Each structure stands twice: as C-alpha cells, then as structure tokens.
Amino acid sequence: MSSASSNPAELSDATHHGGWVIIISAIFMVLLILCLAIRAYVRTTYSTIAGSPDHVLAVAGVVGIIQTAVVFWEVSIGLGTSIELLSTATVHQLQKSWFASTVLYLIALWLAKCCVLFVYLQLTPNKRHNLISWSVIGFNTVWVFISILMIGVDCELNTPWSHLASRCSGLFARWQVLTAVDIITELVIFALSIYLVIGLQMPAKRKTVIVVAFGLRLFVIVPAVFRLHYVSKYINSANPTLALSNVAIWTEVQMHTSIIACVSYCFKSFTAAVSTNYGATAINIEVYDSTNNRTGFTRGGGYGPNSRIQNSNSGGSQGPFVGHIGGQNRTTVTTGNKRLSSQTSNDSQKVIILDEIRVEQG
Numbered sequence: 001m002s003s004a005s006s007n008p009a010e011l012s013d014a015t016h017h018g019g020w021v022i023i024i025s026a027i028f029m030v031l032l033i034l035c036l037a038i039r040a041y042v043r044t045t046y047s048t049i050a051g052s053p054d055h056v057l058a059v060a061g062v063v064g065i066i067q068t069a070v071v072f073w074e075v076s077i078g079l080g081t082s083i084e085l086l087s088t089a090t091v092h093q094l095q096k097s098w099f100a101s102t103v104l105y106l107i108a109l110w111l112a113k114c115c116v117l118f119v120y121l122q123l124t125p126n127k128r129h130n131l132i133s134w135s136v137i138g139f140n141t142v143w144v145f146i147s148i149l150m151i152g153v154d155c156e157l158n159t160p161w162s163h164l165a166s167r168c169s170g171l172f173a174r175w176q177v178l179t180a181v182d183i184i185t186e187l188v189i190f191a192l193s194i195y196l197v198i199g200l201q202m203p204a205k206r207k208t209v210i211v212v213a214f215g216l217r218l219f220v221i222v223p224a225v226f227r228l229h230y231v232s233k234y235i236n237s238a239n240p241t242l243a244l245s246n247v248a249i250w251t252e253v254q255m256h257t258s259i260i261a262c263v264s265y266c267f268k269s270f271t272a273a274v275s276t277n278y279g280a281t282a283i284n285i286e287v288y289d290s291t292n293n294r295t296g297f298t299r300g301g302g303y304g305p306n307s308r309i310q311n312s313n314s315g316g317s318q319g320p321f322v323g324h325i326g327g328q329n330r331t332t333v334t335t336g337n338k339r340l341s342s343q344t345s346n347d348s349q350k351v352i353i354l355d356e357i358r359v360e361q362g
Contacts, residue, residue, distance in 0.1 A: 017245035018080030022072065024249045028256035029068045035263040036061045052118040053262070060111035060259050067104035067255065070097060071248055080245035094241065101251075103148055108255045109182065110144040115262040116189055116217065124196055132195075136188060143181060150174045172235050179228045183221050190215055217261040223254035 036058070043054065071079070074097050078086045086094075113136075120133045151174060193214035197207040227250035230243070237243035 015082035015085060015242065016080060017242060018075040018078075021075050021080050021245050021248045021252075025068050025071055025252040028252055029065060032061060032064055032256050032260055035260050039263050051122050053115050053122060056111055056115040056118055057259070057262055060108055060115060060262070063104055063108045063111060064255055064259050067101055067108055068252060070101040070104065071252065074098060074101065074248070078241055079248060081241055083239050083241040086241060091241065098244065099152065102151060105251050105255050106144055106147050106151075109258055110140050112255075112258040112262050113140050113185060113189060115259075116214075117192075119262075120192055120196060126196075126199070129192065129195055132192060136185065136192070140185060143185075147178050150178060172232050175228060175231050179224055182224055186218060186221055190218055213264070216264075217258075220254055220258045220261060223250050223257060226250045227254055 039054075039057070074094060077097070078090050078094050079098070083091065117133045117137050117140075121130055124130065193211050197210050200207065227247060230246040230250055234240055234243040234247050
C-alpha cells in the first residue's frame with residue numbers, strides 16, 4: 001500500500017467513490033434535521049405534552065446525526081478510496097471507525113423501531129396490543145446487543161474490525177441473519193398497526209388510511225436489501241475500502257429513512273386521526289370564566305393519554321381534562337369546527353372533569 005492519498009471526499013472516479021457517500025449522506029441528514037425541527041415546532045405550537053415517542057425520536061435523531069458525522073470523517077481519511085492509495089495505518093484507523101459507525105447504525109435502527117412501538121402504546125388502551133408492543137420492544141432491545149456482538153467478534157475472535165483487510169467466511173451469513181430479523185420485525189410492527197384499527201368504530205376508509213400510513217414504513221426494507229447486496233460485494237472484494245462506499249450509502253439511506261418514518265407518526269394531523277380514545281374523534285376543550293376569559297384549554301391530536309388542560313394564566317397542567325376555575329365557569333368542547341357541549345358552573349370550588357367524550361363516526 002502506498003502512503004499517498006488524495007482528497008477522496010472531493011473526487012469520484014475509478015479509485016475514489018467517497019464523493020457520492022458525502023452527497024447522499026448529507027442529503028438524508030439534512031432531511032432528518034428538517035423533520036426533527038418541524039416535529040419540535042409542531043409540538044411547541046400545539047402545546048401538547050412530549051411523550052415517550054418524542055424522547056425516543058430525539059435520541060434516535062441525535063444518534064443518526066452522530067453516525068453520519070462519523071461517516072463524513074471516514075470518507076475524509078479513505079472510505080471510498082482504492083486501498084492501494086492508503087497507508088496501512090490509515091486502513092487500520094478506518095477499520096476501527098467503520099466498526100463504531102456500524103454500531104451507531106444498529107442503535108439508530110433499534111431506536112427508530114422503538115419509537116413506532118411507543119406511538120402504538122400511546123394510541124390504544126388495548127392491553128393485549130400493548131403487551132405485544134412491549135414484547136417487541138424487549139426483543140429488539142436484546143437483539144441490538146446480540147447484533148453488536150455478532151459483528152464485533154470476528155471468526156477467529158480477533159479485533160472486531162479485522163475483517164476489512166482479511167477474510168471471514170461467516171461474516172456475510174451474520175449480516176444475512178441480522179437483515180432477516182430486521183425485516184421480520186418491521187413486518188411485525190406493521191401487523192400491529194392492522195391489529196390496532198381492527199376493533200375501532202370508524203369507517204373502513206379511515207382505517208385504510210391509518211394502516212397505509214404505518215405501512216409506508218415498510219419502504220425501509222428496500223435499502224436494507226440493497227445494503228445486504230453490497231455487503232456481499234464488499235466482503236468478497238479485493239478492494240474493500242473502495243467497495244465499502246456502496247455499503248455506506250445504503251446504510252445512510254436505511255438509517256435516516258427509518259428515523260424519518262417515525263417523525264410522521266408524531267404529527268398532530270396523524271395522531272388526531274388515530275388517537276381517538278379507541279373510536280372517538282380528536283377534541284379541543286376550552287374553559288372560560290364569568291368574564292369570558294379563557295382560563296384553561298387542551299387541544300386534541302396529541303398522544304391521547306398525555307392530553308392536559310393547561311391553565312391560561314400559569315401554563316401549568318391540571319391533569320387529564322381537568323380545570324380548576326373560580327366563579328361562574330363555562331366549558332366548551334369542540335371537534336373540528338363543531339361544538340359538542342357547553343357546561344356552566346357557579347361553584348367556585350368545583351372541578352370540571354371531562355373523563356371521556358366519545359363521538360362515533362358513521
């Protein structure tokens with residue numbers, strides 16, 4: 001190997017493919033950041049309370065961005081560059097960095113799946129559905145550790161990154177198993193969306209929209225299959241640092257699309273359509289005092305169990321659908337543009353509680 005190297009991040013020719021890795025990775029990272037920013041704006045604008053899906057999504061986004069930053073650095077030192085142009089020390093450095101970025105990739109996929117499952121847990125009170133969701137979360141959590149061990153321990157129990165410059169007959173078989181389990185869990189997650197809407201009292205068209213929305217996530221299987229294809233070529237290549245560029249590209253596409261897919265389920269328009277107390281429509285509740293000043297409110301479309309009436313003066317949470325108001329009070333409940341009910345209380349100590357409002361859709 002020669003110690004000479006050029007600037008792989010700026011070139012794309014027969015010996016340099018790093019430029020494509022930079023371009024594709026940058027595009028998807030920007031898309032991810034925009035989606036996370038939109039999600040944060042929507043959550044802030046509608047004053048809904050952040051739930052477990054938001055927290056998991058935030059961590060997944062951070063892990064994904066860090067992983068892409070590591071890939072950028074790998075390209076700068078030689079990923080996507082023909083191996084004869086790299087020094088032995090550079091190849092060893094790239095081996096270690098690639099292992100680290102692969103671990104981050106596996107963690108990001110795990111978090112993205114958990115995000116969707118936590119959305120399910122927030123959307124339905126069905127105990128059996130929730131039990132299955134928790135079981136899938138538990139399995140994925142155990143499996144991510146197993147996955148890291150599978151790609152971290154080489155055939156001869158050598159350093160985990162040694163396969164880049166050597167041969168390991170079982171490495172591709174390991175990635176086949178990892179990809180197969182990844183695809184199966186995606187299918188299970190999609191099947192849970194069908195189970196979610198089966199018992200709902202809503203039009204079949206609306207159920208179809210919900211299932212299709214969750215089904216769009218299945219597109220992450222496509223980059224997973226392409227990635228596996230290029231892993232095979234990379235493992236059997238006489239020029240692994242150059243062949244690794246295609247693996248890196250599809251790794252970025254799969255990871256970012258998986259996280260971005262979870263962002264869409266957190267938008268108000270989506271949760272308003274499905275988070276409906278198991279068949280009820282999304283609602284808005286406003287509480288007014290005797291001078292017609294709004295003293296409390298909640299907006300539908302958040303993660304159902306986390307909805308709160310906020311005190312307009314203090315911004316504090318009063319509990320699920322609860323408003324503490326003095327004097328004569330009026331509570332107005334609306335769904336879309338329709339007013340459902342209005343209540344008045346003359347008891348200054350009275351607490352108005354709307355435990356459940358169900359509007360069946362014909």
